[in-house]
Amino acid sequence: MEKWIYTFGGGVAEGSAGMEDLLGSKGANLAEMSTIGLPVPPGFTITTDVCGYYHSHGSNFPDTLDGAVREGLSQLENARGSRFGDPENPLLVSVRSGSAASMPGMMDTVLNLGLNDAVVEGLARKSGDRRFAYDCYRRFINMYGEVVLDVDGFLFEEAADEIKEDHGADFDRDLTADAFAIMTVRFKEIVESESGKRFPEDPLEQLWGAIGGVIRSWNNQRAVIYRSLHDIADTTGTAVTVQAMVFGNLGHESVTGVAFTRNPSTGVKEPYGEYLPNAQGEDVVAGLRTPLPLVESPMHGAAEALSAHAPGLFDKLQSLCDRLERHYGDVQDIEFTAELGELFLLQTRSAKRTVEAGLKIAVDMEREGLISRRAAVMRVNPDDLDSLLYPSVDPSTGAEPVARGLPASPGAASGIVVFDPDDAISRSRDGAHVILVRKETSPNDVHGMHAAVGIVTARGGLTSHAAVVARGMGRPCICGASTVRIDAANTLFTVGDITIRDGDEITLDGTGGGIYLGRIPTIEPQLPDDLTTLVSWADEIRKLDVRANVETMEDARAAHAFGADGIGLVSTEHTFFAPSRIMTVRELTLARDEKERRPSLDRLFPLQRADFTKLFRELRGFPVAVRLLDPPLDEVLPESDADYQKTAEALGLPVEAVRKRVAAVRQIVPVLGHRGCRLAISYPEITDMQVRAMFVAASDVLQEFGDTVTLEITVPLVVGKREFDFVRIIVDRVAAEVEQETGCTISYRVGTLIELPRAALRAGEIAKSADFFSFGTDDLTRTVFGMSRDDADAFLTTYMNNSVVDLDPFVTLDIEGVGELVRIATERGRTENPELLIGICGEHGGDAKTVRFCHSIGLDYVSCAPNRLPVARIAAAQATIMGDENT
Ligand code: PEP
Ligand code: MG
Numbered sequence: 001m002e003k004w005i006y007t008f009g010g011g012v013a014e015g016s017a018g019m020e021d022l023l024g025s026k027g028a029n030l031a032e033m034s035t036i037g038l039p040v041p042p043g044f045t046i047t048t049d050v051c052g053y054y055h056s057h058g059s060n061f062p063d064t065l066d067g068a069v070r071e072g073l074s075q076l077e078n079a080r081g082s083r084f085g086d087p088e089n090p091l092l093v094s095v096r097s098g099s100a101a102s103m104p105g106m107m108d109t110v111l112n113l114g115l116n117d118a119v120v121e122g123l124a125r126k127s128g129d130r131r132f133a134y135d136c137y138r139r140f141i142n143m144y145g146e147v148v149l150d151v152d153g154f155l156f157e158e159a160a161d162e163i164k165e166d167h168g169a170d171f172d173r174d175l176t177a178d179a180f181a182i183m184t185v186r187f188k189e190i191v192e193s194e195s196g197k198r199f200p201e202d203p204l205e206q207l208w209g210a211i212g213g214v215i216r217s218w219n220n221q222r223a224v225i226y227r228s229l230h231d232i233a234d235t236t237g238t239a240v241t242v243q244a245m246v247f248g249n250l251g252h253e254s255v256t257g258v259a260f261t262r263n264p265s266t267g268v269k270e271p272y273g274e275y276l277p278n279a280q281g282e283d284v285v286a287g288l289r290t291p292l293p294l295v296e297s298p299m300h301g302a303a304e305a306l307s308a309h310a311p312g313l314f315d316k317l318q319s320l321c322d323r324l325e326r327h328y329g330d331v332q333d334i335e336f337t338a339e340l341g342e343l344f345l346l347q348t349r350s351a352k353r354t355v356e357a358g359l360k361i362a363v364d365m366e367r368e369g370l371i372s373r374r375a376a377v378m379r380v381n382p383d384d385l386d387s388l389l390y391p392s393v394d395p396s397t398g399a400e401p402v403a404r405g406l407p408a409s410p411g412a413a414s415g416i417v418v419f420d421p422d423d424a425i426s427r428s429r430d431g432a433h434v435i436l437v438r439k440e441t442s443p444n445d446v447h448g449m450h451a452a453v454g455i456v457t458a459r460g461g462l463t464s465h466a467a468v469v470a471r472g473m474g475r476p477c478i479c480g481a482s483t484v485r486i487d488a489a490n491t492l493f494t495v496g497d498i499t500i501r502d503g504d505e506i507t508l509d510g511t512g513g514g515i516y517l518g519r520i521p522t523i524e525p526q527l528p529d530d531l532t533t534l535v536s537w538a539d540e541i542r543k544l545d546v547r548a549n550v551e552t553m554e555d556a557r558a559a560h561a562f563g564a565d566g567i568g569l570v571s572t573e574h575t576f577f578a579p580s581r582i583m584t585v586r587e588l589t590l591a592r593d594e595k596e597r598r599p600s601l602d603r604l605f606p607l608q609r610a611d612f613t614k615l616f617r618e619l620r621g622f623p624v625a626v627r628l629l630d631p632p633l634d635e636v637l638p639e640s641d642a643d644y645q646k647t648a649e650a651l652g653l654p655v656e657a658v659r660k661r662v663a664a665v666r667q668i669v670p671v672l673g674h675r676g677c678r679l680a681i682s683y684p685e686i687t688d689m690q691v692r693a694m695f696v697a698a699s700d701v702l703q704e705f706g707d708t709v710t711l712e713i714t715v716p717l718v719v720g721k722r723e724f725d726f727v728r729i730i731v732d733r734v735a736a737e738v739e740q741e742t743g744c745t746i747s748y749r750v751g752t753l754i755e756l757p758r759a760a761l762r763a764g765e766i767a768k769s770a771d772f773f774s775f776g777t778d779d780l781t782r783t784v785f786g787m788s789r790d791d792a793d794a795f796l797t798t799y800m801n802n803s804v805v806d807l808d809p810f811v812t813l814d815i816e817g818v819g820e821l822v823r824i825a826t827e828r829g830r831t832e833n834p835e836l837l838i839g840i841c842g843e844h845g846g847d848a849k850t851v852r853f854c855h856s857i858g859l860d861y862v863s864c865a866p867n868r869l870p871v872a873r874i875a876a877a878q879a880t881i882m883g884d885e886n887t
Helices: 020-035 048-056 065-080 117-127 130-147 153-166 177-195 203-219 221-229 281-286 311-328 355-367 373-378 382-389 421-429 443-451 465-473 529-541 553-561 582-590 594-619 641-651 655-665 677-682 684-705 721-742 757-761 763-767 777-785 793-801 818-832 848-856 866-886
Strands: 005-009 043-046 093-099 109-113 238-244 255-260 272-277 332-339 342-350 406-409 412-418 434-438 454-457 477-479 484-487 492-495 498-501 505-509 514-517 545-550 567-571 623-627 710-715 748-754 772-775 837-840 861-864
Touching: 005 020, 005 065, 020 043, 020 048, 020 093, 020 238, 020 342, 043 065, 048 203, 048 238, 065 203, 065 238, 093 203, 109 130, 109 203, 117 130, 130 153, 130 177, 130 203, 153 177, 203 221, 203 238, 255 281, 255 311, 272 281, 311 332, 311 342, 355 373, 355 382, 355 529, 373 529, 373 866, 382 848, 382 866, 406 465, 412 421, 412 454, 421 434, 421 443, 434 443, 434 484, 443 465, 454 465, 454 505, 465 477, 477 505, 529 866, 545 553, 545 866, 553 594, 553 866, 567 861, 582 594, 582 641, 582 655, 594 623, 594 684, 641 655, 677 684, 677 721, 684 710, 684 721, 710 721, 721 748, 721 763, 748 757, 748 763, 757 763, 757 777, 757 818, 763 772, 763 818, 772 818, 777 818, 818 837, 848 861, 848 866, 861 866
Parallel strands: 412 434, 434 454, 454 477, 545 567, 545 861, 567 623, 623 710, 710 748, 748 772, 772 837, 837 861
Antiparallel strands: 005 043, 043 238, 093 109, 093 238, 255 272, 255 332, 332 342, 406 477, 412 505, 484 492, 492 498, 505 514
16 A cells, blocks of 8 residues: 655654655655654654645545544644544644745645634633634634635735724734634634635544645645746645644744754854744744844844843754754754744755855865765855856945846946947947947847947847857847837937937946946956865866866966866957958958968968967966867958948959959858868968967977977868868978977877767767867757857747747757767767867856766866856866766
């Protein structure tokens, strides 16, 4: 026969912690507390299986449940020495909800069950307190009416207010026993008129009604919404705990309250919590009375604190808190009640806490010897760290945003408003910090986005072009700010009746989504010391190397300072787009043959050499993977008439001739066009120039410092071995030539981005001549899905809202599809070349779930934006720990 109930109390229990799925967190922890000898009122927990049965059997209970509940009840009666429904010596119970996942306040509970007109008089006699007995009775009818009989709680409130008015009382505490008795009569009338049924007098009928009501509350609207917001499965169900009542409302020596074992907002180890004398649990949460603190606080005098009101009780509570924290190895959130000075614990669970508190608690508990280093690292949720890694608007200014949009890319920035990407470039060149404000962005705006310190769009969602590109660049961004009305022709935008013009200063908070007028002070991210400590512990544990992707010298410095294990991707092209170089690159792009290309290459060589020298100085001693020119050259072509004019002058050609050459170069689908290694093969002289600049720079640094980088040259957008070999021959030749000239031997590797499906499938062959693979999961995702992140916003948000996809595949690697190709390429590559170094350098490298996947398939490293390094390092350590646990 299936076991439907698990009893607990009196130092023993049938259940234990770890049985949350079956008993709910409340039931499992009550059992655990009972077993370790803590004062828990006895009771029994009806399993979550009953909830499942009830909902799949037309709201019926399993046949054998009745006997089990009777048995549980009689054990309870024996434990308490009183009888359920017996007016001479009554036992009252609470019927409480509780699922495996914490859903605070979302489901229902009924207290003081077992009272009727006869029993209430018995309770009055037994307790010697008639007012108390009727207080319990009116609470019971109210809760039962709401939870079980669906009566609108407002009707009870209204009736209670009338009775208070009749008795000249402001608060419940001013009411007499008779007034409460009147209330019970009035409440029952309400139940009868609203539900069409008499209030049940039979305690057993009440009990079954309450069990059903609590089970049904699993599917009440707020619980369903809470589950969908917190990714909790709808199928697990609630358990129901039936427990002997202990009374916090039995006079002033009785109290009820909530205690945390540490302060959940700061993490400090100090008494933290609230209580109310002469009250029941729901009074603390309902907000009708202001709870008092456990210890003296600025709001309340010392005398009101529990430590003064009941010092013995306070000390006992503190020692139980310590015990529970040591037992569970985590901060606990505890419900307690003292009946006539005797303390009982009604619930314990892991406390919810702020991110900062969580870090502090993990570090402190390790230092106190309560948890291991590994456990401390596992306590961090890498996804929660965002708010600590980027600048934020200083909350102490009290500034209010004028408009809000979607927090598309975290961080805060102030700057002057510009509406045009070219403007963004020219003003930033003049030293201004600019914020680019657009209806939406397109690939043509990317250079302007790069020049801006922040981006705002009036349209688009979290997967819009602006959002994706801004996240990739590490620029704060707000999308879909729908109250922002842009009037580009007049270079202004309005929000309501406020007008903001080109050149006006605004501040945006990409973490929270607020747009502010003027310059609001921002605070730079300060990695909390506790996070630094946890990351250093993670470094001791993790097997994956964590490298950084860099574009600029600032990135390189940040990567170095944050402790990257190397650089997984240097994107060289942004240096080509710098305003001072763009004409030279245009000249290169529009040249008709090698001879015409030569002068521009000669001008670019010293610039690239200088860039690389600076970079390699900063990063000497580390492996640095530099990618050869990748983007479609279209991106540098002139757009406006003025631009054509300037280009024509620079090239010494008529405008018409420039237009013709541009038309010849322009592509229809640039991202799938003439880019990556296709450029390296069409224009080997460009490759020669870039590789030469790298080797000369590495040699310069070697001569200067006696140490340099391990150079890794990454060939982008390869689809097969022959393409790769073509480029590798150039690299090896140039390396030999530079060595000949300088006498310096630079250790280097030549490898490829695996970012097209064909490359992943032909990985075995490519690995025969490649030294490393780096998965370019941005392009790989784009090409595996046949979906461009630039256009995906139009449908991806709808897909996510309709659960057609769960996660944005441009943020978290699609393990089933793209991940499968990564796995295949890794296996095939390693089979052919066991020495092959393998990493990932797409944007996914900074996503915790992706990092875990990369660990699980045995990659050597992940590479991510510098400010994601702490996230990736913690995630890599967690992957190691979880992997070890599974073996
Ligand atoms: C990639 O495709 O994942 C990659 C690293 O290159 P990019 O994102 O610069 O195209
Ligand atoms: Mg790519």
